[in-house]
Amino acid sequence: MSYKPRSLFRLIEEINRNLFLPHIQRPFVWEEEQMLRLFDSLMRNYPIQTLLFWRTKDEIKARKFMEMVAWDADLSDFYEPNMSKEGIEKVFVLDGQQRLQTLYAIFFGAITSPDNKRAEAYFNITSGIAPDEQGLMFKLQFSTEPLQLPWYRVADAIGKDSQKNAEEVADAINEALDQLNSSKATESQEAAPDVKARERRVRRNMGQLVSLLREEKHFWIQELDGVASEFPYRRVLDIFVRVNSGGTKLDASDLMFAAMKEGWSEIEEVIEETTELLNGTNLKFDKTFPLKCLLVAHGRGAEASSEKFTGSDGEKLLDEMNAGWARAESAFQELRDFMKNDLKVYADKVIRSYNSFIPLFDFLYHNPKPNEASRALMRAYHYKSQLFGWYSQSTDTVINSLHSIVGKPSSTGFPLSEIKDYFRKRGSSIELQKHHMNETRLRFILLNLIYVDQMGSSPFDVKFKGNDPHVDHIYPQSMLRSKLALLSADINHLGNFRFVGATDNIRKRAELPASYFSRLKGIGVDVSKHLLLDEVAKDPSKLVFDLAGYKAFREQRFEKMWEILAATVNPEVEVSQV
Incomplete structure (x- = not known):
């Protein structure tokens, strides 16, 4: 087993040439925020964990890294059959996929934007003064369109600027920023001390970018050499499971x-x-x-x-x-x-x-x-x-x-x-018994069962996202409290509950049930699935708002609910026995 440093430039060169992911690896799961945080850590010169590789000639299905990250990618699209064959030497990443895929996307590739476009990484080359509200000091963003200075396209460090030293690139950026500032109105020009500070930040940031890419001191690799030594698949699998069993990795x-x-x-x-x-x-x-x-x-x-x-x-x-x-x-x-x-x-x-x-x-x-x-x-x-x-x-x-x-x-x-x-x-x-029916934690399940029975479909099978049913009182609870002086036990009773769509619930006002359901019936709404009782469903004006009328309706509807629920939950039991 070897333990050696390696430059990021060399790692990127090896990716998808002889460095692959084994088929046992899960998909890429990091969110964009985690990608930005890794870049910020590296720009602060923080150490990151060692990467674990396995060199082998075994027949193991090899998967390529994504040049453009897609979080819902079909992994079968990235398998490389030629490198998977026995006798072909390749190196697999056992631990470090999330970090390497992130760095590959930032320095060489891209991510897929919400509108399914290619978004490349741009670094605010003047950042690094103080952390923002997310705790990030060095500003990176992915953009589908080219950004102007002070945003520097990170892939240029490995592309058009790869033959230049850090000082050359920093000087060119500072000159361009000076020209940009001189073309602006006088009041928006940087003061002299700010210019000097900005120039130092640009030099420092470009120096760190180049150092990350070219120097062999930021990334350390532990490699299991299954070509020169005995590292059979069974042993490597055990190592893989153990190194990935901590934290929340898998x-x-x-x-x-x-x-x-x-x-x-x-x-x-x-x-x-x-x-x-x-x-x-x-x-x-x-x-x-x-x-x-x-x-x-x-x-x-x-x-x-x-x-x-x-x-x-x-x-x-x-x-x-x-x-x-x-x-x-x-x-x-x-x-x-x-x-x-x-x-x-x-x-x-x-x-x-x-x-x-x-x-x-x-x-x-x-x-x-x-x-x-x-x-x-x-x-x-x-x-x-x-x-x-x-x-x-x-x-x-x-x-x-x-x-x-x-x-x-x-x-x-x-x-x-x-x-x-x-x-x-x-x-x-x-077996379901009547006392179960007023348990608050069971309310959604019981009401759902009743509506399924009455509608032949789920009340949660809604056309519009966010319109899932809410639990609503048939007799408004505010009026039951203020007009009839009832307490919660009498108000929050299954016989007084129904489902109503979230959108309708927001618009709904505290209207007496006789008026409310008569109005719904008048515009063609099937109120029977809510009221359950044929007599009041045919004529909602019978929903009298007084103590006797409320309790009579509530108890009759509760009995109807019991009949529906018992038939489904206790089909093996005679209702009269329960």
Whole structure:
């Protein structure tokens, strides 16, 4: 193992010639602010961490650095098949991708602007007096258009100015700035001391830029030489996982991909596609979810770790997953269809735990295309798990226990009864009761279920971003307090709640319900999905504003809500028993 300094100019020359990223590396994830902060650190002459490289002739899929950074790039577009072959010597970056990609974009390439144009780095060559509000002293910005002095195009230091020394470039910049200032009005000219200070800053800044590029003292490389010494892939993979397991560099799924890709090179691509599929209705599954689903379905437990994919057991698991992917892919598609068509889940706000979907996948993997009776029980399981917090603690233990119930072929359909027995023994609620309906934390889930039942679609499936439904009082709470002297317990009652679009809620004033809903009905709005009671939906003027009228409406509507909720959450129970 060698430990040597290297100039940035040489590093940039080597990028995409013999210096590449191994396929186990995740995508570039730094935001523009992090890129600016790295440049500021280097201009302050702060040290940055050592870069870790691996020289090898092994057959490892090589990925190029991006000449123009795109944060949503398809990584498959950057693979270099010729350099990936066995016998071809190349160097892989094991630790330092974010830093090197940033420097490559600043000094040689560009980033993609919000309007999808090429944006190059420009440095305010006169900066360096004091930090700004972000704590940055040396000002760098990316621009799609050429900028005038004092903004210096950083790529010129490696391009048209590469044969000049720092003093020459600084003198030329100072002369140009003097000419610019002399052409301005007298009152805007720099005072003599300011000119001298500015000239010193320009010389200092250009000297530091040239030093970063040409001197071998700012960047230190640790290189594992797998050509001259024994650094086989298994050992390097272990090193990669360990050096990237600290801080926030990689999440659990990234580390698992690092361990998995040798046995199944396409695994990350298919998992990313699956995650995107599951999130098709504005949900927030991460890449760990489908991996946990696969682990559970293959009987390896829900605990996600890279160690499960290493060694002979790991190779066996990957072979099983690869061979069974068509079956798993169908189960993921069925799960997505179930969420979209049966549950009509369109918002993260109505999900308390994403882990509850793993047993559903496990069941679908072993029991594809369940009949409607099973689907009704699956819907009930979903709502029970969300309402009663079945996955609020010891999540992996719960999932592993349920695998013995759902992770096998079932001739009798979805085993809700056995699942309920399991959670009953854990002391959890297993059936919806009326007292659950006024728990504040359950309000969104319950209202969503009611609207799905009444509308046949999700109230969160909105046409306009930012118009997600808000919880609103049918009888305005301000009037209930001021006119009827009611307290919060009587006002904030599920029987008095409905959903209203965010935009409408902002415009809505405290109007009596008889007037408000009559007006909506008059312009063709279907008020029955809100009011639920046929009698008042047909004639909203019956929404009398007095204590008896309010309580009668609230209680009748609450009973109607109970009827709707119980039918979905407790299909296996007679309503009268609850």
